[in-house]
Amino acid sequence: MDFSFGAEDEELRTRARAWLTEHLVGPYADALGLGGPGSEHEGVDARRAWERELGRGGWIGQGWEAEGYGNRRLSLTGQVVWAEEYAALRAPGRVGHIGENLLAPTLIAYGSPEQRDRFLPGIARGEELWCQGYSEPGAGSDLAGIRTAAVREHRPGTDGPFRVTGQKIWTSLARDADWCFVLARTEPGSRRHHGLSFLLVRMDQPGRVDVRPIRQMSGTSEFNEVFFDGAVAAEVVGGEGNGWTVAMGLLALERGVSTLVQQIGFAAELERVLGAYVAAGTGDPVLRERLVQQWAELRTMRWNALRTLGATDDPGAPSVAKLLWGGWHRRLGELAVAVRGAAASAGPAAWAPGIPYERGLDEEQRLFLFTRADTIYGGSDEIQRNIIAERVLGLPKEPR
Secondary structure, eight states: OOOOOOHHHHHHHHHHHHHHHHHSOTHHHHTTTOSOTTOTTTTHHHHHHHHHHHHHTTOSOTTOSOOSSSOOOOOHHHHHHHHHHHHHTTOOOOSSHHIIIIIHHHHHHHSOHHHHHHHHHHHHTTOOOEEEEOOBTTBSSOGGGOOOEEEEEEETTEEEEEEEEEEEOSOTTTTTOSEEEEEEEOSTTOOTTTTEEEEEEESOOTTTEEEEEOOOTTSOOOOEEEEEEEEEEOEEESOTTOHHHHHHHHHTTOOTHHHHHHHHHHHHHHHHHHHHHHHHTOOOHHHHHHHHHHHHHHHHHHHHHHHTTTOTTOTTHHHHHHHHHHHHHHHHHHHHHHHHGGGGGSSOTTOOTTSOGGGGOOHHHHHHHHHTTTTTTTSOHHHHHHHIIIIISOOOOOOO
16 A cells, blocks of 8 residues: 655645745744643643634644635645644644644534534634533443433523533643533433434533633643533534434544654654664663554554555554554553653652742653553543454343
């Protein structure tokens, strides 16, 4: 199979690199490398402004199956080229990726024309940010067990908006988001995947939406818990009671280009760990073999992502990708501290009373701590294996 890029893609690569180089100046240059996994708290103001800069350049929504929203359309390989150049220049971590890559394609597939016209332009301009309200304390990977409820507010002569009450957890970017798409139970007494609806909730509702950061063992707070107390949800995507279909359709969109972008960051982390190994000068053959194994697996993940890039009819592709990169990244974190030896087990080197804990962690320690969650968030390994077994291989469902 040919994984090379054509002349048109290489021309785009040159143009993309030139645009990024021209615009990554001033405060955006100061934000280079900020905002990746484990550091979503870094440079938020600059990254939000950068989102609008991308919107003015037409670089948001390149893969949308809809035109006329100010975005330039690119082929799949063109999207990969842009993503590779973006990652290679260490451009600021995106704060609009949930709206661009998850909500927007979902609205295009399931939303009404009015909903597309209302929400897609704001995403394409980089002006409205979104977060995802799926997981709950008692329903993490098992979305069918959610308990957040929404009740229709009836008004004379018409149905009013829903009022949402409940709790969501592990919500990335909730503190900065303008909107949240929420999976809620709109049919009282319904069970499992029945009676759910996909609702759009504005976050700026004082007294009705409360966001509380979750402090992690790395000292940072990428994730949040969100409490809804009668919050207004004026929009239902895909029709009332069809939330499960819409939610599963959204999860199927987490594939391809975003995985390839992620792998470029992984490659940079692996290079740093390799540099630490060389600098240590021990020549440990076991660690050397583990480093080679990590390199080979990363190349395999890239080829697999390219192979499945356009496989929209493969329900197992996202689960296979998640299993591959989750385990790989966790092992890299373990390898990072193994290369450092006993020094990596010590507390933060720069820590002292009055200094925030996370500032004393070095990059290897932060990588190790954050990657402990890689095989859990976004759907645990167990859930991904069940999806492959049941939906791809046709095996009997796991007893409940």
